[in-house]
Amino acid sequence: MKHSSTDTRHPNDAPEQVLRIEGLNIDFVTDAGAIPAVRGVDLEVKAGEILAIVGESGSGKSVTARTALGILAENGAAHGGVYLNGKNMLTLHGAQLREVRGRDVAMVFQEPSTALNPVFTVGWQIMEGIRTHSKISKKEAKARAIEAMRQVGIPHPEQRVNYYPHQFSGGQKQRVVIAAALALKPRLIVADEPTTALDVTVQAEILSLLRELRAELGTAIVIITHNMGVVADIADRVVVMNQGQIVEQAPALELFERPQQDYTKSLLAAVPHLGRESASASLSERPHTDASVLVEAKGLGVHFPGRLGSAGFTAVKDVDLKIHAGEVYGLVGESGSGKTTIGRSIAGLNRITSGSLKVLGYEMAAFKERSFKPLREQIGFVFQDPAASFNPHLTVGECVAEPLAVHRELNPAQTRAKVSELLEAVQLPAGFAQRYPHELSGGQRQRASLARALALDPKLLIADEPTSALDVSVQAKVLELFRELQTELGFAALFVSHDLAVVDQLATWVGVLYRGNLVEEGLGSKVLAKPQHTYTQRLIASLPVPDPREQAQRRALIEELNQG
Amino acid sequence: MTTQTLPSANTSWLKQLPVISHLRMSSGLQRGMLVAGLVLSVLFFLCALFAPLIAPFDFAQSSDASGDFPRQAAPDAKFIWGTTATGYDVFSRTLYGAQTAIWVIVAAVVMSLFVGVLLGLISGYLGGWFDRIMVVLADAIYAFPSLLLAIVMSIVISQGQSSLFGGIMAAAISITVVFIPQYFRVVRAEVMRLKAEPFVESAQVIGASPWRVMFTHLLRNSTRTLPLIFTLNATEALLTLAGLGFLGFGIEPTAASEWGYDLNRAMSDATSGIWWTGLFPGLAIVLTVMGLTLVGESMNDLNDPRLRRFSRKKAKRITQSTQRGATQ
């Protein structure tokens, strides 16, 4: 693939500049008046460059990047200049704007399953963009669509061009979205969190695809992400945004090695780095093995029946594991690995269908809510989404007190005292008891959730991805709190996560799940250093680390693994 | 980017009442629709309340001290909307019709609300064979033409003929039976959705009893959309009542005034060009239903923050002024 020689660049423009944003201000108008989203953003993207815009939720990174396509929510107003190949996208309208979109700049979305229309074939969707911009026959457009699909590495593109989106896997759908963006060979692609919805092993593949495309076609890419590992893996240059403003702008290597601003430093410090601060660093053997066994699974299987004769789904197959009193067991796996199902089975939220699972001596194969109920006070549960795990109509205090209301008979004053004690333990002011859940931030809600789970001094805590809905800086604080409370109270915990780095920081003993099978178990530091199973090896290699130099070496390793 | 508008703690409870809070946060076209709806609804309510004071005659009065009323008389000074074939005053009958309508609406909606919500809650949460039977039953009834079901019910209840109270209750119960499946479906669907929400599961892992889960956690969260259904069903109750009356299954004209029945009588008048006997009761139905529907729809729009939109132009205008303010 050669660089296209028919570029129509503005003569006054610097030849290598694709996008220049100047003094961009964006506000959103709501009932409460205008809310500033972006303030005074200046940045530029050169041809063939990969620029990463990083920031936590609400930093304005996505809104900023989308103006490159002239896309803005209807209640938004933008002022300033967004020059794409010299044309100000903020002043273009109607047909002029449509002409530019897709031809000069294209977009890749976060969630490939929502970015593709379920009722049209993928070929139709790729061809549509092609036929909008050039008057060519259907046949020719189809040939180009097939070519684009081949380019993004979809096998058998001639047949699969006629497939509907639901017939592809998540990673392949994202490839199709990229193919549609590439179809007209735009000079700039805006990728909004393109790998956030994907598993890490798939993420690695998509990132390497983007890197290859840049090398082959010279397309500039603006990648929006919250993941520092992704930045370290792919970006040439980085823009850090916070609260609508640019905090720092630097080449990737420089930013990671010599961050100038405090915000950037704290952001980098909060990112869990694979293999650092391992909870099992000083251990050589599994601890707590002499303590009593709280959870014991033997040949555990969980099968969900399908509807109306359609095939069911086996989430967990033949899993053996043990959790001892006082031990933190980390369970890692990608989506569909069965990790959440195991956690839920232990809490009696779903039934097991084969094998044996003993929880605090109770056999879950013969589960009856009535007989299990007395044991429930010894089990705490923290859910993934802190926003959804509180009843919006009850105050935080009422929610935290619910276990007390069910299992203890306390008078209102005693309950109040206990609630303030619990809130204090999770470092929340006692006054929060009167507030409603929506008045708290995500991190505060997750603390309150922890307080509720610990209300009855449980022996066992099950934490299902407790930090994956949080920003990294908040995640770091919640993890720290979890660690402190565990040391202090000494409860056993099952910590479920897709993030190996996080699990290793908290859990001494780690199990790796792959498609319902427990493929590997061991001390966290051992599993990371010497993974035995090929899946674990791929998983570890795929996880990008927030360090461009180290990541470059790891990338070489993945390529080796993929070839082998 | 989510911007939630939250009721701040210091606003009075009055301002937080459903309709009033909606009115406060509406603007532009939406406000116009809500206000129009409220005006029509209040008008309907006042007519029902003060019918005996406003109406010059009784609803079944065909004569006074000066003798029998003329039949099918065109509107004039004494009978401002004319008289019917039986000599009743159309204006008075139309006013009294609001009274009948409101009784039937309130009775029908309250009864179906209680039964439907309760069944939906229990069926959706507990599941099992009870749920399966209820769903098949509700679906079968839901798919059935509601007017036909109401006819069958009114045959069952009153053999089709009735007094004031009996007629109102017969109509109300017929309508109730039609509506229960609707409330049932809505609440059950909502309960099924909420059942998988972490806040319900967190109550389950704590060991809360099914009753506690249903009544502390599910009930209030699953009845969020009910004000809307309430207004929409009120209109459907009114239309069903009118339909029954039109087919002769309503309330005897001497027992109460009912718009649908009057329209039935007016059909033959229309053929000979007599418009006033049908127009006014008909308009009464249309305006009442429109009023209630406008209120319900506007409330629904305003309840969903994602549905509330500002035009690009307006956004530009508002921010332009802040921009100018910032640079000055």
Added chain:
Amino acid sequence: MTITSPPGQETSPIAAPKAKNQGGGFLRYLITRFLLIIPTVFILITVVFFLMRVTGDPITAAMGGRLTPDQLAARIHEAGYDRPILVQYFEYLGQVFTGNLGRTLSDNRAVTEVLSTYGAATLELAINSVIVALLVGIPLGLVAAKFRDRYPDAILRILAILGYATPVFFAGLILKLVFGVWLGWLPISGRADWQTELELTGLQSPSGIYWLDALRSGNMEAFWNVTEHALLPALALGLLTGGVFLRLVRTNAIGTLGREYVEAGRSRGVSEFRLTTKHAYRPALIPIITVMGLQIAMLLGGAVLTETTFEWSGLGFKLAEYLTARDFVAVQGIVVLLAIIVAVTNFIVDVLAALIDPRVRY
């Protein structure tokens, strides 16, 4: 407590091409959906049967005042209504199964004959109204969705609410007054002039749908006469149903217009018109069709009122007549037939929706 789907799981990834599997899922869906008709119809027949018998037997209801108690008892015994209710119920089920819905009390005709005589007229009215409703509802609903919260939308919504708020018999009354009585443009009742009616019913194997029969006979005058008569009822019922469809299309199209795939289309330079009529419309059509199926039930309810208003001699018109005569055997027969029609229509509609949805098809 049952959990029907595994929580936190993606839909199973389908990586390899799977040509073998195609079509099988749809056939299974078709069969299961078809079998679902049986319990629905069975429940309705049962509910209607018991409801109608709770208060007494049909003969007392129909002739209570006119016969002496002895005569009444004799008639009741003769018809078998004095036997235990369960015996009657199972006998009735057997009769329905063999296509026998009994004989009417007021004019002593077989209910099935009444149904076949008047069914076509109702079908004709329903088809005409659905055509009007679709022509009005779909395009205007899309316009309203596209211009939501702006003037075109506000005006269309108010018109749709007006359509919903107007009882069909009141709309009929106004239409009759304006177009029939005052302007004198259109006939105000019946399905055709009596000469035309005579001619059309005299045709060989008439379909009963007049405009079809008129077209077949090649008599353009008759066709015009039939159209003239059909216009007002179709408008009255069709515009009201159209209002409901408009709201339905609007709501669903607003939902799909906000989806990311529309934004993706926009980012490829696709025009707003195409985004609305293709990207948003097609996926919205799936729920729209399903709900429209349920509206058919409403339409049939409306047909009863429309037919009475315009003296359109279909099932609804006859139903009103039998109701006045308190002939509950006939009423029960018509109600059961309408229930079956509704169940079958819903089945067809669900299959149509599935055909549009590739996720069901493949």
